[in-house]
Amino acid sequence: MPELPEVEVTRLSFADRIAGATIGQVRLGKPLRWPLGCVPDDLVGRSVLQVRRRGKYLLLDLNQGLLLVHLGMSGSVLFESDVPAAGVHDHFDLVTSRGTLRLHDPRRFGAVVFSDHETSEVAQKLLGKLGVEPLGDAFDLSAFTHALKLRKAPIKQVLLAGQVVVGVGNIYASEALFQSGIRPSVRSNRLSSQRVLKLHAAIRDVLARAVEKGGSTLKDFSNAQGQSGYFQLEAKVYGRQGEPCKTCSTAIVAIRQGQRSSFFCPVCQRP
DNA sequence: AAAAGCCCCTGGATGC
DNA sequence: TGCATCCAGGGGCTTT
Numbered sequence: 001m002p003e004l005p006e007v008e009v010t011r012l013s014f015a016d017r018i019a020g021a022t023i024g025q026v027r028l029g030k031p032l033r034w035p036l037g038c039v040p041d042d043l044v045g046r047s048v049l050q051v052r053r054r055g056k057y058l059l060l061d062l063n064q065g066l067l068l069v070h071l072g073m074s075g076s077v078l079f080e081s082d083v084p085a086a087g088v089h090d091h092f093d094l095v096t097s098r099g100t101l102r103l104h105d106p107r108r109f110g111a112v113v114f115s116d117h118e119t120s121e122v123a124q125k126l127l128g129k130l131g132v133e134p135l136g137d138a139f140d141l142s143a144f145t146h147a148l149k150l151r152k153a154p155i156k157q158v159l160l161a162g163q164v165v166v167g168v169g170n171i172y173a174s175e176a177l178f179q180s181g182i183r184p185s186v187r188s189n190r191l192s193s194q195r196v197l198k199l200h201a202a203i204r205d206v207l208a209r210a211v212e213k214g215g216s217t218l219k220d221f222s223n224a225q226g227q228s229g230y231f232q233l234e235a236k237v238y239g240r241q242g243e244p245c246k247t248c249s250t251a252i253v254a255i256r257q258g259q260r261s262s263f264f265c266p267v268c269q270r271p
Numbered sequence: 272a273a274a275a276g277c278c279c280c281t282g283g284a285t286g287c
Numbered sequence: 288t289g290c291a292t293c294c295a296g297g298g299g300c301t302t303t
Contacts, residue, residue, distance in 0.1 A: 001296060033279075033299090056297075073296055074281080089281090107280045109297060125299090153274060161274095162298080170296065219282090219295090258275070260296065 002071035004134070004167025005210035006221050006229065007056050010071070012211075014079035014101070014224035015051035018060075021096035022047045029091035032103075033072060033111040037122060043067075043114070048096065055130045055166035065116045067094075068126060072109025078102045079224040101224075131164045134203050135211075139165060145196045148188045155191060155199075156184035157258050168203060171216055171238045174263045176202040178237045183269040184262040185255070209234070237263040 002010075026040035043062075052059040058069040058077070069077070081099040092103040092112045103112060115123040131147075132138045147164045148155070158164055159173040168176065177184050180198035182191065191199070215221060215229030218239075222228050232238075236246050241254035245265040255262050 003297090033297095070297080072280090072298090105280095106282070107296090109280065151273075157274085160297085163273095259277085261294095 001073055001169055001171065001218065002056060002075060002215075002221060003169035003172050003210075004053075004056060004207055005172070005231065006215035007053055007058060007071060007167070008135075008211050009215040009223050009229060010077050011051050011053050011058055012223075013227070014077065018048050018079055018096065018098055018101060019050055020047065021098035023062075023094060023096050025093075025095035027086065027093035027095070029086060029089075030108060032091055032105065032108050033070070034113055036112055036114055038065075038114040043094070054127055055133075055162060056169075057127065059118070065114060066118060066123070068111070068113045068115060068123060069103065070111045070126075071103075072105060072107065072111065074107040074220070075103060075105035075110035076220065076222055077224050078104060078226060080226075129163055130166045131162055132166065134165050134167055134207055139200070139204070141197060141200050144200050145193060148191060148196055151188035153188055154185045154257055155182060155188045156262050158188045159203075160258070160260065165203065167207065170260055170262075171218075171232075171235065172203075172206050172210065174238045175235060176206045178263075178265060178269060179206060181269055183266075183271045184257060184264055186271060237265060239263065 023043050023046050026043050028040060046062045046064055049061045049063060060067040079099050079101045083100045083102050089106045090102055090104050094101040151158045156173050159168045179202035182195055182199060210231040213229055213231040216232040217228040218232055237252050240252045241263060242251055245252055245268060248267045250265055250267040252263055253266055
């Protein structure tokens with residue numbers, strides 16, 4: 001499932017190659033989560049300046065306006081000079097002078113949205129409430145500590161909500177909490193400053209290592225060159241319920257939190 | 272304002 | 288073999 005590392009790995013795998021490309025044609029498949037927000041032909045002739053990332057969104061800056069691309073649950077992007085004929089799950093093709101950018105998304109929770117400006121209403125609706133970038137300088141310990149003090153929900157759900165810190169989805173929230181020895185059910189405002197310190201470091205460490213490994217390919221994630229990631233091989237708790245903890249051999253436990261599964265070691269992660 | 276629950280979607284696993 | 292059911296979860300939306 002694309003979280004920050006998968007989106008960043010995707011970005012890195014095509015940003016340089018698409019920069020400077022001119023859009024020649026746009027093809028739409030089945031509807032995605034939201035409509036494109038402009039007539040496809042309006043994009044023809046514009047050029048792609050650069051590709052940025054905000055949380056789990058890819059931002060394609062055009063010489064006029066920008067495209068916000070979200071991979072949802074099952075999305076992946078391909079950017080090649082020659083792409084095969086569109087399949088039933090290929091819902092967006094941006095044909096450019098340097099290759100075709102294709103969004104493949106079986107479950108169609110993903111989206112491609114055009115906006116005149118990053119500060120426009122449509123863009124702010126998607127980006128406006130996002131928390132800080134965990135791999136950036138703005139993710140500092142004191143602000144993180146303060147933000148967690150203001151929340152009473154379980155820490156796992158506070159991380160997933162993305163209003164304090166972005167990009168941490170179900171896999172990396174479980175892994176970061178394991179690495180910092182915190183049980184997912186602990187209330188955010190009850191965490192000691194010592195534990196917040198560990199969690200802060202663990203989030204950065206887990207996400208950065210996942211980017212280095214090319215992300216996690218649980219099912220079918222691949223980058224824009226079709227390459228899989230390998231971080232799933234390093235998962236300590238995610239998807240390992242009943243299996244022995246790699247640190248203490250205790251069976252990993254799965255619980256439900258907010259319609260999502262959480263995984264933890266009952267010995268290594270204390271309430 | 273925060274928190275909790277609902278819903279969108281399809282493929283794969285499971286059960287009868 | 289076939290069919291029904293459940294589950295995966297990002298995240299915006301609505302309700303509490």
